[in-house]
Amino acid sequence: MAPCGIEPFPDSEIARVVGLLELLEDRGGREDGYKIARDLNLKFADLLQVMKTGEVLSFIATPAGDVVLEPLGSRFLQSDVNQRKLIVREQLARHSLFAYLARLLRAQDERSLSREVVLEHLAMLLPEESPERQFRGVVNWGRFAELFGFNQDEERFYLDQDTAAAEGPKG
Amino acid sequence: MPLLELRHVSKSYPYRKGQLRVLEEVSLCVEEGDFVVLVGPSGSGKSTLLRIINGMVPPTSGQVLYRGNQLNGINLECAVVFQSFALMPWLTVKGNVELGLEARAIAPAERERRAGFYIDKVGLDGFEEAYPRELSGGMKQRVGLARALAVEPRILLMDEPFSALDALTAITLREELLDIWQAPDTPTHTIIMVTHMIEEAIELADRILVMTPAPGRLVRDLRVELARPRDRRTEAFNQLSDQVFSLIEERA
Numbered sequence: 001m002a003p004c005g006i007e008p009f010p011d012s013e014i015a016r017v018v019g020l021l022e023l024l025e026d027r028g029g030r031e032d033g034y035k036i037a038r039d040l041n042l043k044f045a046d047l048l049q050v051m052k053t054g055e056v057l058s059f060i061a062t063p064a065g066d067v068v069l070e071p072l073g074s075r076f077l078q079s080d081v082n083q084r085k086l087i088v089r090e091q092l093a094r095h096s097l098f099a100y101l102a103r104l105l106r107a108q109d110e111r112s113l114s115r116e117v118v119l120e121h122l123a124m125l126l127p128e129e130s131p132e133r134q135f136r137g138v139v140n141w142g143r144f145a146e147l148f149g150f151n152q153d154e155e156r157f158y159l160d161q162d163t164a165a166a167e168g169p170k171g
Numbered sequence: 172m173p174l175l176e177l178r179h180v181s182k183s184y185p186y187r188k189g190q191l192r193v194l195e196e197v198s199l200c201v202e203e204g205d206f207v208v209l210v211g212p213s214g215s216g217k218s219t220l221l222r223i224i225n226g227m228v229p230p231t232s233g234q235v236l237y238r239g240n241q242l243n244g245i246n247l248e249c250a251v252v253f254q255s256f257a258l259m260p261w262l263t264v265k266g267n268v269e270l271g272l273e274a275r276a277i278a279p280a281e282r283e284r285r286a287g288f289y290i291d292k293v294g295l296d297g298f299e300e301a302y303p304r305e306l307s308g309g310m311k312q313r314v315g316l317a318r319a320l321a322v323e324p325r326i327l328l329m330d331e332p333f334s335a336l337d338a339l340t341a342i343t344l345r346e347e348l349l350d351i352w353q354a355p356d357t358p359t360h361t362i363i364m365v366t367h368m369i370e371e372a373i374e375l376a377d378r379i380l381v382m383t384p385a386p387g388r389l390v391r392d393l394r395v396e397l398a399r400p401r402d403r404r405t406e407a408f409n410q411l412s413d414q415v416f417s418l419i420e421e422r423a
Contacts, residue, residue, distance in 0.1 A: 015309035019339030022346055026402060040338035050339060081294045139305070143297035152302050160297070 006096045006125045010052035011137030014088075014144050017054050021077055024060065024069040033065050057091045089145035098147065100125070101138060105148075105159040112158035115150070172239045173200040174361060175224065175326065180233035182219055192386035193219050197233070199380060199389060201326070206352060206362045208376035210369060212419060216387020217365045221328050224363060225249045246326075247275065250319035254331040256311040258303040265290065265299040268317045275322055289317040292351060309340035320351070320359055329364040333371065345375060349399070369415045373408060374401050381418045391418050
């Protein structure tokens with residue numbers, strides 16, 4: 001864990017994580033990690049990254065080289081796209097990095113920050129990670145969960161309206 | 172009357188001093204609600220066939236009938252999803268999805284409604300203002316899919332839509348495509364897809380049209396009776412996959 005208690009977010013594509021869940025479901029909920037990599041012709045390091053993301057979201061567990069579909073992962077698969085977003089949103093809200101950024105944004109009058117400032121925070125909090133890469137992951141997952149938005153033209157990172165409304169009074 | 176019918180369609184291009192025959196005597200029917208997958212190696216003319224169906228390319232001889240009428244020019248009741256995504260880099264996700272609607276002179280209010288509806292359908296809510304360069308391949312192809320669906324085509328044409336994606340992303344998008352195809356609240360229930368991946372064809376199709384190259388011919392029209400969702404590890408799946416493979420092998 002980083003000194004300030006903020007964990008990096010393993011940046012894997014949403015669609016890849018979902019693909020892994022689908023595959024596990026097809027295989028009865030459990031499979032050997034190396035078999036998945038072999039069958040799909042994936043580099044094991046790439047698969048590991050996807051597995052880490054699935055684990056952070058509590059969709060899978062990885063006991064002793066196996067990949068196991070967790071109840072939340074199954075529930076995610078049974079859900080429609082809007083429920084899926086909600087599940088991811090709940091999970092991300094618990095993740096230290098997303099929680100930190102949400103708090104940071106709520107503290108701004110405009111509920112937004114420039115990309116530069118967010119990159120500085122990321123560099124400070126997670127000195128061993130690439131800030132650009134962390135930012136990309138946060139924007140992608142944040143957009144999917146409708147937790148955060150990012151406007152490329154203005155380079156503004158902001159709290160999604162719904163998030164701002166739902167959590168505004170507490171912040 | 173079938174939704175779409177091809178009668179003895181051939182296509183050749185001038186090549187050096189002669190003609191290069193790309194497609195020879197292809198005849199087929201597609202019914203409303205079919206999920207048809209054209210499978211074959213490169214050079215079997217499957218992408219050309221898709222373009223002929225859409226009206227982008229006229230056949231050298233033979234006829235394309237859409238709801239009984241001969242097709243002349245682009246079929247506006249078809250929309251295409253391309254392998255390369257074909258997105259405008261200077262437009263946002265929303266802009267890209269609306270582009271096809273603008274081109275078809277759909278009023279701004281309706282454009283807005285449909286773009287929103289289909290962006291939601293393909294899971295791109297939250298990404299409306301993102302530019303293509305900010306998106307992964309899987310997300311880009313979702314934009315391509317939303318753009319095609321937004322014109323509410325009777326037939327969705329897909330040219331190797333998942334070939335440029337990694338294996339895990341492709342699994343996800345195939346599942347999502349099946350959901351959309353079966354969704355009661357969208358008017359697009361007929362899909363014609365091109366792929367060179369036999370397993371992909373078996374996983375998705377009601378019917379597999381097997382094509383062989385030089386020149387491109389349709390050698391078999393196979394109905395896939397396996398129950399959905401289809402498990403790649405079953406014996407029946409394997410048998411079908413072997414059957415398609417040997418049909419292609421025999422003539423390659």
